[in-house]
Amino acid sequence: MGPLTQSIRELSANERQWQVLNRQGHCVVHAPPGSGKTKLLVTCLAYDLFNRIPEPHGAACITYTTAAAEELRRRLASLGVSARPSLFVGTVHSFAINRIIGPFAALLGKPELVKASIASDEQQEEAYRLAVGSRFGSSCNWKEKRKQIEFHRRRLSTVEEWNRGGEGLLEACSSYESLLRGDGLIDFEGAVAAAVDLVEQHEVVRRVLSARYRRLYVDEYQDLAPGLDRLVRALCLRPDSDVELLAVGDPGQAIFSWNGARPELISELSSLPGVSTVHLEHNYRCGEEIIRASTRVERVGRKVTAVRGGGEVLAVFCPAGFTEQCHQAAAAVGLAHRRGVPLHEIAVICSMNAQCREVAEVLRGAGLAVAVPGVEYPRAPVTLFVESCAAWAMLGREQSGHRLGAIHRRWRRLLGPTWTRDTDVRLTELLVGYRDKPVTYARRMLADLLGMGLRRAMARPAQSDNANALDRMQHAVELGALADATVVDLASRAMRRDRVNVTTMSSSKGLEFEVVLLLGADEGLMPYWSSANDPAKLEEDRRKFYVSVTRARSTVKIFYSRSVATSAGRAKPAEPSRFLYEIGLLHR
Ligand SMILES: Nc1ncnc2c1ncn2[C@@H]1O[C@H](COP(=O)(O)OP(=O)(O)OP(=O)(O)O)[C@@H](O)[C@H]1O
Numbered sequence: 001m002g003p004l005t006q007s008i009r010e011l012s013a014n015e016r017q018w019q020v021l022n023r024q025g026h027c028v029v030h031a032p033p034g035s036g037k038t039k040l041l042v043t044c045l046a047y048d049l050f051n052r053i054p055e056p057h058g059a060a061c062i063t064y065t066t067a068a069a070e071e072l073r074r075r076l077a078s079l080g081v082s083a084r085p086s087l088f089v090g091t092v093h094s095f096a097i098n099r100i101i102g103p104f105a106a107l108l109g110k111p112e113l114v115k116a117s118i119a120s121d122e123q124q125e126e127a128y129r130l131a132v133g134s135r136f137g138s139s140c141n142w143k144e145k146r147k148q149i150e151f152h153r154r155r156l157s158t159v160e161e162w163n164r165g166g167e168g169l170l171e172a173c174s175s176y177e178s179l180l181r182g183d184g185l186i187d188f189e190g191a192v193a194a195a196v197d198l199v200e201q202h203e204v205v206r207r208v209l210s211a212r213y214r215r216l217y218v219d220e221y222q223d224l225a226p227g228l229d230r231l232v233r234a235l236c237l238r239p240d241s242d243v244e245l246l247a248v249g250d251p252g253q254a255i256f257s258w259n260g261a262r263p264e265l266i267s268e269l270s271s272l273p274g275v276s277t278v279h280l281e282h283n284y285r286c287g288e289e290i291i292r293a294s295t296r297v298e299r300v301g302r303k304v305t306a307v308r309g310g311g312e313v314l315a316v317f318c319p320a321g322f323t324e325q326c327h328q329a330a331a332a333v334g335l336a337h338r339r340g341v342p343l344h345e346i347a348v349i350c351s352m353n354a355q356c357r358e359v360a361e362v363l364r365g366a367g368l369a370v371a372v373p374g375v376e377y378p379r380a381p382v383t384l385f386v387e388s389c390a391a392w393a394m395l396g397r398e399q400s401g402h403r404l405g406a407i408h409r410r411w412r413r414l415l416g417p418t419w420t421r422d423t424d425v426r427l428t429e430l431l432v433g434y435r436d437k438p439v440t441y442a443r444r445m446l447a448d449l450l451g452m453g454l455r456r457a458m459a460r461p462a463q464s465d466n467a468n469a470l471d472r473m474q475h476a477v478e479l480g481a482l483a484d485a486t487v488v489d490l491a492s493r494a495m496r497r498d499r500v501n502v503t504t505m506s507s508s509k510g511l512e513f514e515v516v517l518l519l520g521a522d523e524g525l526m527p528y529w530s531s532a533n534d535p536a537k538l539e540e541d542r543r544k545f546y547v548s549v550t551r552a553r554s555t556v557k558i559f560y561s562r563s564v565a566t567s568a569g570r571a572k573p574a575e576p577s578r579f580l581y582e583i584g585l586l587h588r
Contacts, residue, residue, distance in 0.1 A: 004050070004079045007043045011036075016278050021047060026236060026245040026275040028221070028266060032304045033294075033550035034285030037248040038219060038510065042072060044246055045217050046079040049087070053214050058086025062095055062228065063219040064256070067379045068510055069094075072219065078401060083409055086212045092228045093188040096195035104198050104205050112181060113194055117460075119185040121468055127183075131176035135168050149173045153189040154225040154260025156196065192227035199234045206234060206241040213243055220510075221249030222263040223256045229265045237272065245275070252300035255506055255544050257536065285512050287311015287554050293583045298546045299539065313549070313556045315521075315585040321571045322355065322520065325559040326362035329517045332557055333368055333500055336515045343369060345514035347501045349548045351525050359519060360481075360502045369492075369499035374507055376476040380469030382458070385410045386446060387494035393431040393445075394491040402494065404428065414466070415457045423453055434487050442485040443477040450474075505544040508551050516552035518545075521560040521577040545579045558585065 001009070011017040017040050020029055031037045045061055053059055061076075063069050069090045076089065088099055097118070105113035119127070128149070132142040148169055152162055162170040180186060186194070198205050216236060218228065236245040247269060254263030270277040281303050283291050289311035291304055316332075318324035329348050336346055348363070350356050353375055360370045377383050388407055391400035411427055412419045430448055434440050458467040476482040482489070492498055501513065508516075520526055527541035549556050560580060563571040580586045 002080060004043070004046050007039065007079060008047060011040065011043060014280075014282060016280050020044065020246070020278050023246070023276065023278075027247075027278060028270045028275055029246070029248040029278050029280060030266065030270070030302075031248060031250055031280035032252060032283060032300075032302060033250070033547070034283040034512070035280040035304075036282075036284055037250070037280070038072070038075070040280075041217055041219055041246065041248050042075040042079065045215075046076060046081045048215055049081055055084060056086055057214045058084055058088070058212060059215040059217065060088040060095060060099070060213040061217040061219070062088075062090065062092050062224075064091065064223045065379075066091060066381060066384070067373070067507070068219065070379070070384050071510065073406075074401065077403060077406060082405070088213065092224060092231075093191060095231075096192045096227075100195040100198055100205070100209070101191060104202070104208075105194075108198065108202060108205070110194075110198075112184075113186070115184055116181075116186040117184060118191070118465055119180055119183075119187045120465070123180070123183070123185055124187055127176050127179040127185075131172045131179060134175060135172040145169070145172065149176065150189065151258075151260045153193070154227065155262070156193060156226050156230065189227075192225075196227055196230045196234075199231055203240055206238065209235055210241045210243050215244045215246065218245070218247040219249075221247045221266040221269070222251050222254040223249075223261050224265070225260040226262055226265065229262070229269070232269070237274070250300075252298050252302070253509065253543060253547050255509065255540055255547060257540055281305050282307050283550075284308070285553055286550055287552075289313060290549065290552055290554075290556055293556075293585075294546055294549045296584055297542060297549070297579055297582045299542070308553070311552075311554055311556075313583065313585065314558070315580055316557050316559045318559055318561045321561050321563055322358070322565055323362070325519045325561060326359040327366075328559060329359060329519060329557075330363050330366040330368065332515075332517055333363065334366070336555070341514045342498065343500050344371075344495075344497045346517070347503060347508060347511065347513040347515070347551060348517045348519065349503055349505055349508050349551070350519045351505050351528070351544075352520075353504060355520055356502045356504060363500055363502070370502055371493050371499040372481075372502045373493070375502070376481050377473035378469040380466050381410065382414055382454070382463075382466040383469050383473045384494075385414060386449060386470075386473065387490055389427075389431055389449070390434075390442070390445060390487045390490035391492075391494035393434040394488050395495065400491065400495060407431075414463070415453055416460060416463075418453055418457050426452055440487045441477075442482060442487055442490045443474075445487050445490065446474055446477055505548045508548050511551055512553065513551055514553050515555045516548065516557075518548050518556065518558045520564075521558045521580055522562065522564050523575040523577055524564040524572075526577040526579060542579065542582075545577075549583070558583075 011021050020040055021044055073089050101113050128146040129142050132145045152165055235241050235243045249266040251263045282305050284307045287308050287310040288306040290313055291306045293313040316328055318328050333346050348359050356372055356375050360372045363370045388402045392402040397403055408424050458470055527538050531537035531541045560576045564574045566572050576586055
């Protein structure tokens with residue numbers, strides 16, 4: 001039986017998933033953790049492409065982060081879906097830039113958009129500093145103002161909302177955008193806003209997109225800012241555009257409202273005429289006890305039924321502080337591993353990147369292999385490409401799940417106009433060559449790829465984000481934490497095999513592990529100091545805790561110290577996290 005048939009057969013055993021596979025018209029799926037949202041979305045897309053969307057038509061599948069998009073592509077490939085020009089799988093930014101602005105801006109007489117390059121982090125920082133300084137004076141905390149401005153830009157706020165946000169904010173935003181425009185630049189927020197405008201204002205854009213992408217699939221709807229919601233409404237819910245929508249999400253896992261997301265949009269979407277709603281309730285991932293404990297923390301109040309029995313949730317007190325938590329976590333990893341749990345089935349989750357680095361150091365010191373995705377270098381298309389090259393080269397297609405065809409397509413996208421067929425041949429020869437060499441360092445492989453045209457391609461302005469990620473990867477493999485890493489190490493990062501995953505609570509979203517070790521469960525970190533008096537932020541921290549706990553299949557250990565480290569590094573007494581009481585592990 002092929003993998004798609006197998007997946008469809010599994011869905012058929014669940015009445016509600018089956019209903020979604022056979023839906024007619026727009027459908028919104030609300031579903032708790034582990035209930036198969038992603039599996040359902042990907043299986044529906046694969047099934048529809050084979051059975052309901054004849055070529056040359058296609059579909060668009062949109063999610064929030066590059067890592068989530070990568071996971072969707074991987075799962076689609078494993079179901080036998082191959083690329084077609086009218087199939088888009090990626091982030092909302094990428095859809096806005098490559099599938100809306102790229103094809104339509106010139107046609108509609110917007111030369112400034114056609115020529116604009118994506119601003120690098122440094123260029124954005126410089127423009128924000130200048131714009132905020134000129135409106136609020138140089139003594140103003142420009143980073144704080146930048147956060148506020150970005151929030152409103154992602155929200156596509158109205159003038160009233162901007163004004164409610166604070167005096168002068170909208171002016172500073174206009175001057176930021178005009179500084180970028182003056183330099184021929186645009187940022188992701190600007191690109192999404194421009195794309196929304198093109199789709200909403202121009203019937204021709206809606207008609208062409210509707211013909212090309214017959215169906216639209218959206219993952220993690222609760223985390224997407226209004227920009228995507230506006231695109232969805234314009235493409236799916238207006239009389240002159242008839243793209244069929246399948247959206248999945250969970251307001252109980254919304255953790256990006258601080259960033260402009262509006263989790264209530266998925267419920268609003270559900271209530272629209274012509275949109276059917278399905279609530280999933282079986283959790284296939286977590287043992288029964290984990291579901292019972294986590295349900296005490298979340299506030300959505302829905303029914304979740306366990307498919308698996310067992311599961312354990314424990315608290316571990318480490319009175320000597322966070323460093324002791326790291327050592328205890330290393331011991332817990334060792335114990336689980338000795339009991340037969342592979343290292344990649346163990347996650348150590350912290351609230352901040354700095355803690356991830358600290359615990360990663362301790363784990364490495366204990367002789368454990370560690371993956372800290374996104375901390376040593378960002379997960380961008382180019383760094384994921386390098387990892388997948390290593391995986392294919394060292395492990396082959398069957399074992400790695402990475403296909404040469406997909407690697408070539410990414411290579412072609414990255415090289416852009418500098419790509420030639422010959423570069424595909426050279427890339428293949430290079431990768432095949434590593435298999436015969438005894439040990440090749442990751443820095444050598446990166447140097448080879450850079451020399452084969454990657455460096456030159458990164459000089460294009462549109463690649464500035466990739467270029468930045470690649471610089472950080474280069475630094476990590478030449479001088480940083482990965483200086484001794486080999487191509488095999490890079491391969492296992494792509495596979496996430498045989499190494500403990502260290503990740504932040506936010507980045508743990510969408511992942512699943514046998515064992516989860518959650519560190520830093522003290523007031524001040526969980527929830528954050530700044531959330532304690534802000535009900536909305538407190539709820540978001542609670543949801544992050546809920547997301548982290550529900551990553552585990554069988555064991556969750558939560559570490560606390562009754563103290564937190566100050567910025568000066570001193571231990572300050574703190575209460576255990578209130579979530580430890582709510583989940584039922586501590587009692588007052
Ligand atoms: N009908 C099914 N039969 C068997 N297993 C299933 C079924 N549906 C989902 N699963 C399994 O449940 C697990 C969770 O699925 P998936 O990752 O798609 O859930 P999710 O809802 O996206 O989770 P989360 O929101 O927590 O990230 C996976 O291991 C998946 O294979």
